[in-house]
Amino acid sequence: METPAQNPAYSARAAHEAHAVTDTAHMARAVELAACGRGATSPNPVVGCVVLDASGSVAGEGFHAYAGGPHAEIVALREAGERARGGTAYVTLEPCDHTGRTGPCSLALLDAGIARVVVAVADPTPKAAGGAARLRAHGVVVESGLLAEEGERVNAEWLTYARLGRPYVTWKFAATLDGRSAASDGTSQWITSPEARADVHRLRAESGAIIAGIGTVLADDPHLTARPGGEARPAVRVPLRVVVDSEGRTPSGARVLDGAAPTLVAVADDVETRLKADLIRLPRHDGGLDLHALLRELAAREVVSVFLEGGPTLAGAFLRQGLIDRVIAYLAPALLGAGPAALGDAGVATIAATHRLAFDDVSPIGPDLRLTARPVLAPPRKES
Structure with a gap:
C-alpha cells in the first residue's frame, strides 16, 4: 500500500x-x-x-x-x-x-x-x-x-484618507448602561473611571484632530488636549483641536482657545463674528455645517484621523452624513434612568434604517467596558 x-x-x-x-x-x-x-x-x-x-x-x-x-x-x-x-x-x-x-x-x-x-x-x-x-x-x-x-x-x-480624501473618523462616547451621557441636570463628570479616561487620552494622542461641537464647549468647557500617561507613547505632533460652531458662539475665554494646542473654529460662511481664532468658513447643511467640507479642509491640512468627542447633536449629524468609520463606547456599570442620550437624531425613522455595526473588540477598562465597533453595509435587498 x-x-x-x-x-x-x-x-x-x-x-x-x-x-x-x-x-x-x-x-x-x-x-x-x-x-x-x-x-x-x-x-x-x-x-x-x-x-x-x-x-x-x-x-x-x-x-x-x-x-x-x-x-x-x-x-x-x-x-x-x-x-x-x-x-x-x-x-x-x-x-x-x-x-x-x-x-x-x-x-x-x-x-x-x-x-x-x-x-x-x-x-x-x-x-x-x-x-x-x-x-x-x-x-x-x-x-x-x-x-x-x-x-x-x-x-x-x-x-480612508488616501482613498476618500478625508480623515478617518472615530466617534467616542461614554455612557451608563442605560445609554445616558449625563444626568438630567446636565452633569456628566465623571460617568466612567480614571482608567477609561486615561484610555481616551491615549486615543486622542494617536489622532490628528479632536473635534467637539459648540454645545459641548458651552456646557463643559473642555480642554480637548491629549495627556497620555503611564506607558502611553506621546504623539509626534500635537492633535489639532476643532470646534464645530456654526454661529461663532465660542467664548473668547474658552479653554479650547488657550494656546495649549492649535485650534480651528468652523463657522458658517454667512456668519459675522469677532471671535479671535483661526476660523474656517463652511457651507450650511442639514441645520448645521457641511461636515464633508470640514473633513476635506482637515485632509488638506494632512489630518489623517479625527477623534469625535462632540455631544449627541454633532454625533448624530456625522452619522446622518455617513461620516463615522469607527465607534468606541465606554460603558459604566451605572444607571441614571433620565438625562440626555449619547446619540441625537441620526436620521433613523424606522428599524429598517438602523445603523448596523460589527464589534471588533470588547475589553474591560477598570470597572468599565470599552466596546469598539465599525459600520457594516446592509445586505442588498432581493428583487421582488
Missing part, C-alpha cells in the same frame, strides 16, 4: 499547505509590527515588514516609526544585512516606488537581492504605487492579498 510520503501529489500539496501557513504567520507578524507606528506616522501610513533569508529564517524586522523616518522595509533590510539576498520580504503595504523624504523601497528591495515579496494591501495612491510592478519587471516574485483584511484594518485611517 502506498504511503502519503510516496505519493508525489500528496507531498506537493502538503508542502504547499505548510508554505502557506508559514507565509500567514510571517504576514501576521508584519501586521503586528505595523501597529507599533500608530499615532506617529501621519500623514504617512503604518507599515510593517519581516525579511527572511534564503533558508526561510527570520533575518530582519521593522516598522515605519515616524513621518520622515526610514520605511519599514529599510529598517528590516538593515537588520537583515547580507542575509536578505535570495530571501523573502513580507510587507503590509505595497512597497513605495517614489522618492519623497526617503527613497523608493522597491529599489531598496532590489538592491538587497530580495527574491520574493509578499504584500497584504496594494498602495492606492498614484504617487507611491508601482512598487510591485517594478519588482516583477526585475524578476522578483510578487504575491499580493495575503491577510488583506488584517492589513486593511491596521491601516484603516490612512487608507
